[in-house]
Structure formats: C-alpha cells, structure tokens
Amino acid sequence: MSTTYLGLPTFPQAAASATKDTQLRANLRHATHTIRAKRAAAVAELADWAELRAAGAAVKDHTLRHLDHYLLRLEAAVSAAGGTVHWAADADEANAIVTRLVQETGESEVIKVKSMATQEIGLNEALAEAGIRAYETDLAELIVQLADDRPSHILVPAIHKNRSQIRDTFRDRMAQWGRPAPEGLSDTPGDLAEAARLHLREKFLRAKVAVSGANFMVAETGTMVVLESEGNGRMCLTLPETLITVAGIEKVVPTWQDLEIFLQTLPRSSTAERMNPYTTTFTGTTDGDGPRTFHLVLLDNGRTDTLADEVGRQALRCIRCSACLNVCPVYERAGGHAYNSAYPGPIGAILTPQLRGTGTPLDASLPYASSLCGACYEVCPVAIDIPEVLVSLRERVVEGGEVTRAGVRTTIRPAKGHAAERAAMRAGRWALDHPAAWGATQRLATRTRRLHPRRLPGKAAGAWTGSRELPELPARSFREWWRQREEQAGGTAGRGPGAKDGQQ
Amino acid sequence: MRVALFVTCVNDLLYPGTGQATVRLLERLGVSVDFPAAQSCCGQPQFNTGYRHETEPLVRRMAAAFEGYDHVVTPSGSCAAMVRDNYPRIGARAQGEGRGGELARAGASLAARTYELTEFLVDVLGVTDVGAYFPHPVTYHPSCHGLRMLGLGDRPRRLLEAVEGLELRELPGADECCGFGGTFAVKNPDVSAAMGRDKTGNALSTGAGLLCGADNSCLMHLDGILRRTAAPMRTVHLAEVLASTREHPYAVPEAATGADTAAAAHIATESAGKIR
Numbered sequence A: 001m002s003t004t005y006l007g008l009p010t011f012p013q014a015a016a017s018a019t020k021d022t023q024l025r026a027n028l029r030h031a032t033h034t035i036r037a038k039r040a041a042a043v044a045e046l047a048d049w050a051e052l053r054a055a056g057a058a059v060k061d062h063t064l065r066h067l068d069h070y071l072l073r074l075e076a077a078v079s080a081a082g083g084t085v086h087w088a089a090d091a092d093e094a095n096a097i098v099t100r101l102v103q104e105t106g107e108s109e110v111i112k113v114k115s116m117a118t119q120e121i122g123l124n125e126a127l128a129e130a131g132i133r134a135y136e137t138d139l140a141e142l143i144v145q146l147a148d149d150r151p152s153h154i155l156v157p158a159i160h161k162n163r164s165q166i167r168d169t170f171r172d173r174m175a176q177w178g179r180p181a182p183e184g185l186s187d188t189p190g191d192l193a194e195a196a197r198l199h200l201r202e203k204f205l206r207a208k209v210a211v212s213g214a215n216f217m218v219a220e221t222g223t224m225v226v227l228e229s230e231g232n233g234r235m236c237l238t239l240p241e242t243l244i245t246v247a248g249i250e251k252v253v254p255t256w257q258d259l260e261i262f263l264q265t266l267p268r269s270s271t272a273e274r275m276n277p278y279t280t281t282f283t284g285t286t287d288g289d290g291p292r293t294f295h296l297v298l299l300d301n302g303r304t305d306t307l308a309d310e311v312g313r314q315a316l317r318c319i320r321c322s323a324c325l326n327v328c329p330v331y332e333r334a335g336g337h338a339y340n341s342a343y344p345g346p347i348g349a350i351l352t353p354q355l356r357g358t359g360t361p362l363d364a365s366l367p368y369a370s371s372l373c374g375a376c377y378e379v380c381p382v383a384i385d386i387p388e389v390l391v392s393l394r395e396r397v398v399e400g401g402e403v404t405r406a407g408v409r410t411t412i413r414p415a416k417g418h419a420a421e422r423a424a425m426r427a428g429r430w431a432l433d434h435p436a437a438w439g440a441t442q443r444l445a446t447r448t449r450r451l452h453p454r455r456l457p458g459k460a461a462g463a464w465t466g467s468r469e470l471p472e473l474p475a476r477s478f479r480e481w482w483r484q485r486e487e488q489a490g491g492t493a494g495r496g497p498g499a500k501d502g503q504q
Numbered sequence B: 001m002r003v004a005l006f007v008t009c010v011n012d013l014l015y016p017g018t019g020q021a022t023v024r025l026l027e028r029l030g031v032s033v034d035f036p037a038a039q040s041c042c043g044q045p046q047f048n049t050g051y052r053h054e055t056e057p058l059v060r061r062m063a064a065a066f067e068g069y070d071h072v073v074t075p076s077g078s079c080a081a082m083v084r085d086n087y088p089r090i091g092a093r094a095q096g097e098g099r100g101g102e103l104a105r106a107g108a109s110l111a112a113r114t115y116e117l118t119e120f121l122v123d124v125l126g127v128t129d130v131g132a133y134f135p136h137p138v139t140y141h142p143s144c145h146g147l148r149m150l151g152l153g154d155r156p157r158r159l160l161e162a163v164e165g166l167e168l169r170e171l172p173g174a175d176e177c178c179g180f181g182g183t184f185a186v187k188n189p190d191v192s193a194a195m196g197r198d199k200t201g202n203a204l205s206t207g208a209g210l211l212c213g214a215d216n217s218c219l220m221h222l223d224g225i226l227r228r229t230a231a232p233m234r235t236v237h238l239a240e241v242l243a244s245t246r247e248h249p250y251a252v253p254e255a256a257t258g259a260d261t262a263a264a265a266h267i268a269t270e271s272a273g274k275i276r
Helices: A011-020 A022-044 A049-065 A067-080 A091-105 A116-121 A123-129 A139-146 A163-177 A189-206 A232-238 A256-270 A303-307 A312-317 A323-327 A329-334 A345-355 A361-368 A375-379 A386-399 A419-432 A435-447 A459-465 A478-489 B009-013 B016-028 B044-049 B052-065 B077-096 B102-113 B117-124 B144-149 B155-161 B189-204 B216-228 B238-243 B261-274
Strands: A084-088 A109-112 A133-136 A209-212 A216-218 A223-228 A242-248 A278-283 A293-299 A401-405 A408-412 B003-005 B071-074 B114-116 B137-141 B167-169 B210-213 B234-237
Touching (some): A011 A022, A011 A361, A022 A256, A049 A067, A049 A312, A067 A084, A067 A293, A084 A091, A091 A116, A109 A232, A116 A123, A116 A242, A116 A293, A123 A133, A139 A189, A163 A189, A209 A232, A223 A256, A232 A278, A303 A312, A303 A345, A312 A345, A323 A329, A323 A345, A323 A375, A329 A345, A329 B189, A345 A361, A375 B144, A386 B044, A386 B052, A419 A435, A419 B044, A419 B052, A435 A478, B003 B016, B009 B016, B044 B052, B044 B077, B052 B102, B071 B102, B071 B117, B077 B114, B077 B144, B102 B114, B117 B155, B137 B155, B137 B189, B137 B216, B155 B167, B155 B238, B189 B216, B216 B234, B234 B238
Parallel strands (some): A084 A293, A109 A133, A109 A209, A209 A242, A242 A293, B071 B114
Antiparallel strands (some): A216 A223, A223 A278
C-alpha cells in the first residue's frame, strides 16, 4: 500500500475512544456474537471439518510455493479465453491501469462488486480524482459509501451501524447519489433492502463498466470465481460491456477441484451458510453472453515481500472469510476503524504490517492489538496461526532485522518508541537470569510492600492502575518459604538433580 | 518419579500461596516435590512482546534448572504453553539463524516433560478426586492458553466437580479472553479493561463469591478489577481449591460474599460504571 499513513492514531489511541462508545459496543457485540454462534453451528455439521481445514491450508501453501508457475498459467488461460492480463506491482500502478481502462471506454462511472483488493488500493478515491464515479452495489458497502464512512468489517462493512442509523443515511443521502429513498422509509430490514434495490437497479441497467475482485482464480482454465450473497455481483458481472477484475496474486488456485474445498469452508466460516447463495464463475469473454471486454489486473502490493517471510507468509492463505474478526475479543471492543486499514481484526493485524510495513506508529502498533487468546487461529478455515505471526511481527517492531521490501532484502531498524521498553526487558531478563539479583529484587519488593502506592505514575504502570488494583504483595516469596521449610526439615533447598553450584 | 515444581515468577513473587498449595496437594497425593532454586521465569513476557533474543538465556536457564526431572509441574497454563509451544520454536529459529542445535535440544527436552497442574493430576497421577473440601459456590474461568494452546479440555472441571461441598456455577462466555494478555494489559489498557469488566460482570452474574482459574496472571487482572470496583467477589487459584481440606480449609476473603443472582447483573453494570 503506497499511501502514507503518518499522523493516523495508533491502535490503542483509536481503540480507547471506541471502548467508550456504548452504541458501537452494543452494535458490535450483538452482531459478532450472533454470527459467531451461527458459524460454530454450521461448522459443527461437517464431520470432516478438520480435514477440510488442513486440505485448504495445503492447497494454499502448495500454490504459494509455486506462485510464479500458477500465475503464468493463469495469464495464458485468461488470454486464450479472450481476456487481457495486467500486472500491477503496487497500488498506484493498479489504480493507474484501472483508470486508463475505464477512460478508454469513454465512460465516467462504474459499478462495483464488493472487493477487498480495490479497497486496499483505494481505487474509488483514485477514480474520483480522474473524474470517474464508482458506485458500490453491495448493500453494506452502499451504506458506508452513502454515509461517507469507512468499512469496519471485511464481510459486514456496516457492522458498526444499526438499522435506524442506516435508515437515516438512506433518507438523507440517497438523493445525492441517484434515486432517492422512498417517502416515509421505515427502519425494518425489508424496507431498507427494498430502498437499496430500487436505488441500485437504475445503476445496474445504466452502467457500461463494472469493477470486481475475485475470491478465487482457477489457473487451469483462467476462470474467475466471485462469491456473494445479494445478487448484486451477478448483475455487475453480466450486464456491463466491460468488466475489470482486480485481484491479489495469492487468489490463484491450480484447479477446479481445489475449489471443492473452499466452496465448503468459505460460506460456513463467513456467513454460516451451507452453500454460498450467488457463486459466479466467468472465463474470458463469450460472444452474446456477458461483457464484451474482460481485463484482469493482478495485484502484488507487498504480497511477494510477505511471501519471503517464513513465518508471516501463512497470512497469504487467507480467503477473507472474517471468522477471525467475529470471534476476536479485541475487535469486538475496538471496532474495525481502529485498525485504519481495509483489513481490520486479527487478520488485519498480521496482513497490514506486512503489506504496508511497520514504519508508521499505527502500523507498528497493529501486531500488539491482540491478547494472543488464540480464538482466531481456532476458527481460521485455512489454519493461519495468527498469534504466531503476531509475535513474529512484534519482534520485527522491537528488534528490527531482515525484511523484504519491494523485492529487496533489507535490514530495518527497530520501530521508534521502544527504547525504554527494550531497556526494561533487558534489565528484567538480566535479573531473572541471575537468581541472586532476582531474590534480592523479590526481598526488596516484599519488605517494602506497605509503602507501595495504590496508583502508580508512569505510562505502563498507570495503564495498569487506571482500571485495576495492584496485587497485594505477600510478606515473603515462595522461594523464601521453601528455603525456610527446607531448613526446618534439615534438607537442602533446591538441591535437585538440576541445581548446579554457582547458580544460587 | 522425580517431580519438580516450576512455580513461575508471578507465583513466586506475588502468589506464593498458590505454590504452597501445589506442594501441599502433590504431597498429599504421595508425590515428593522438589523446587530447583535455579528456576526464574519462562520468558513468556519477553517472547510475547517480541524480544525473542532476550528470551533465549531464560530458555537455557529453565532447561538447566529442570535437567534430570521426570516431570516438571506448573500451576500456570500460560507458562506451560510457553514451554511446550514456544521453546521448540525458539530453538528452531536459533538453529535457522545458524546458532547450532543446543537451544532446540534443551527446549525440546523440557517441553516434553512439562505439565500444567491439572494435566499432571489427571493424566499422570490418574486422579480426579483429590480429596479436597471446599464448601463454597465457585465459577471457573478457563484461561485461553489452557483452553486453546494446551487443550486442557474438561480436566479442571472434572477436578472441581469431585471437590466435596463445592458448587460449580456456569460462567457465561467462559471461553472468551479475560483481557490480560501479558503486556497487552498495559499496551492496550482500554480494550484490556473493557474485556476484563465483561468477564467480571459475567462472573458476578453467577452469584458466586469466588472466581476460580488456573492462571494467576489472568486472575491478577480480574482481581484487580473486582477490588477496584468493590465487587463482592475475589479470585482463587485452582490449586488452592484442590489443596483445601476439612482439616486445613481455604480461608475465603471477607469480601468474597457473592451477589445473589438477581442483584448480580445490576452490580456488574454498576461496577463497570465506576471505572472511568
């Protein structure tokens, strides 16, 4: 992602205000807990879920290991089927390609299928700068666009809004974008959906150009696969004359047979559906059926660099189901906006700092946006060990080290603002590695316990005592108790098989 | 069978009662326990904050301290998980960085012999009824590392259900994280506190006066919130429940009266409101 994000609040800063927004907390809690329970039930129906999960991970790992091979195969197949393939190294290149392709059609508006890749590169904003208006047609994306808001969830972009807030948005904003909301619009889901349907229908019938993403790209036939739930995607993919698909290079799978796995795991993980409602597959162009012109823009934008990291590369298995968001206790309290990325939640916390780097205070704070509770790993349908990657990225933040940026191996310095912590960690480790010092620290702490204040100064200590009492220190440590007990028993404290002289 | 207690640095300094209870419990079950004084910290705070290289000397120290013991028992799910899940990783990374296989071998050896307390009781000793007496209503929070990394499953529950007099009350949202998360608690204090208040609110709604767990670091966070909000509940480590007998009963703190369930939801809301 080429945009600079300097000046955005760090995750803890942004999350702090979200935790105080009771409406947001209630909306998120209700939505995530509902979908969480439904997913669990849908997954529990399959006796071979663990095998499907392992198979999905294996297919993704195999494809990533031979990514160059499968991408070239995909390009050949798409070209043979009448499509044109474009390669974009970063967001700017991808935006420039799409802008040029739209301009070549002579049109000044496009309709869009919900797509994470185009959100990642900021395509709508880039098109707007070129005087091209992009209309989102997914219901939730429409809500977010009308409200001049940002998505806060991968699958449910308007999860932070309740239905009365949505009604207000439709009533106040639809007219500026096209057909106004019906008079006296209520906030019942049926009425809201009907208002959106009427508003969008005129756009579907008028548009000459559509932009989509792709959930999967089948290398053997050059086929794009788009999964959606509303039918808006089917409209966009079939009605316009020109179709432009923007997809990350990691979306390729070798064969149709591989889809068998993901078409089971993705719907159950994301919407808790047994079968996806609208699955559209399209291959190049066909006379008299669908778009006359098809372009595929293959997006790298940090993916090859991510692939170079042995621990972090598993993030590229992600199929964007968002199950990890729905179970994440941090996402539930902080909300999606706190991540300041197209990818919020646990997957965002490992994807964004890899795609964008850890150079800004915000991006350096994202790997810490987790209590490492492991709920995300448990539900991930492609077994991404998100806590493992988070810890690895924390190491990149505090220790720096070798990373790949724009294809070049380079050594980065530790992120700013960790010097005091590093010194404390080092001192702590030194004390813990020298039992005499550790024992003395303990004795000092326990003997002075009556003097300790209830609330502590300093950033880290104050962060604890702002909402919690400190533990009451005991009169003596465990090791002192043990030593006295051993002395009374006439034994030798700590003279176990492993105790060595000189370590005491 | 040579058994060593890995008490953990948090218990050593802040919760010696948990270590003592573990020793009493194991000795009552006929296990002779040793405490190798060379042990200190497993390195979890360092490792989970990103200081992998600072963790390595502690891995070596732990491996040396527990060399020669058949079983290393610890009353902490997260420290057991650190040794079992992360020591092999730390060793593998060191090897990958061309620094030899010594750390990997040391870590793997210790990982294979390390048991969280409930695993040791149920799997190695083969007991679920440890002869404990604890005549109080209790709710149990299964901490994330025990639940998801170690896969402790129903071991803690089976042990608690066999305790004479104990009434186990279901904790709503039991599998949700309490919000401690090590340095997460101070790096993301607002989210951490919000998670903790939801957890204590759920615990209070059971009406029990005691919130039991197998990880004192999580309980330190939750107890801190309970005391700050003057809630009628305190935390207790599972080892202290299991060590409690008719002859030497656990002394329940005065504040741990519990709320009757009707009033508990109200108290939970009130408590949450008192912070900030």
